[in-house]
Amino acid sequence: MAQQQETRSTDETAEDEFIVDTEDCEAREQAYRERGTARPITVVGNAVLHRECADVTEFGPELAALVDDMFASQRAAEGVGLAANQIGVDSKVFVYDCPDDDGLRHVGVVCNPVLDELPPERRNLDDSNEGCLSVPTAYASLARPDVAVVRGQDAEGKPIVVRGSGYFARCLQHETDHLYGRLYIDRLSKRERKDALRQMEEGTPRYETVPND
Ligand SMILES: [Zn+2]
Numbered sequence: 001m002a003q004q005q006e007t008r009s010t011d012e013t014a015e016d017e018f019i020v021d022t023e024d025c026e027a028r029e030q031a032y033r034e035r036g037t038a039r040p041i042t043v044v045g046n047a048v049l050h051r052e053c054a055d056v057t058e059f060g061p062e063l064a065a066l067v068d069d070m071f072a073s074q075r076a077a078e079g080v081g082l083a084a085n086q087i088g089v090d091s092k093v094f095v096y097d098c099p100d101d102d103g104l105r106h107v108g109v110v111c112n113p114v115l116d117e118l119p120p121e122r123r124n125l126d127d128s129n130e131g132c133l134s135v136p137t138a139y140a141s142l143a144r145p146d147v148a149v150v151r152g153q154d155a156e157g158k159p160i161v162v163r164g165s166g167y168f169a170r171c172l173q174h175e176t177d178h179l180y181g182r183l184y185i186d187r188l189s190k191r192e193r194k195d196a197l198r199q200m201e202e203g204t205p206r207y208e209t210v211p212n213d
Helices: 025-035 061-076 166-179 190-202
Strands: 081-083 093-099 105-115 129-131 139-141 147-153 159-165
Touching: 025 061, 025 093, 025 105, 061 081, 061 093, 081 166, 093 166, 105 159, 105 166, 139 190, 147 166, 159 166
Parallel strands: none
Antiparallel strands: 081 093, 093 105, 105 147, 129 139, 147 159
């Protein structure tokens, strides 16, 4: 996701089941990105962004190298979240480096993410602005729940549960959507979508993108 200019109920999840992703953020993020190489970002219209990605089944060195490249690419494009198909890889993995409601930084990796269904009483919608590295220079207001819980696996295949609030909740939902072939502009009205695409046409990204044929 660009920076800003349930099968099980979340309430049944014990506090210690949630992964701690707020410690040593700077060192962890730096280690990933220094091992990796930044790659150009795919943009709306590229087929890899518009279909569901393949499940991750191998948690070996190839995945680790992909995650490194994703952190390098995320940093180069100044993003707060990045899905594998945004660098052209058909694989259900996303990375994030994103602040939450309290300004606390979260850094991590999720493979095969599935969002918890929130009970209706927990669905407080937040209509902040959202942007996407794959829709460069465009922003639009989009209502989403202000908390999110994602279940999946880390890069070693260990089951994890990630919880986010505020902007980080938005990020978890946005990145999970990507891996199912959905962009945030697909959730906008026809008119708002058109407006976002016009913003993209008029702007120039500050990072390298993959040209569409
Ligand atoms: Zn995005």
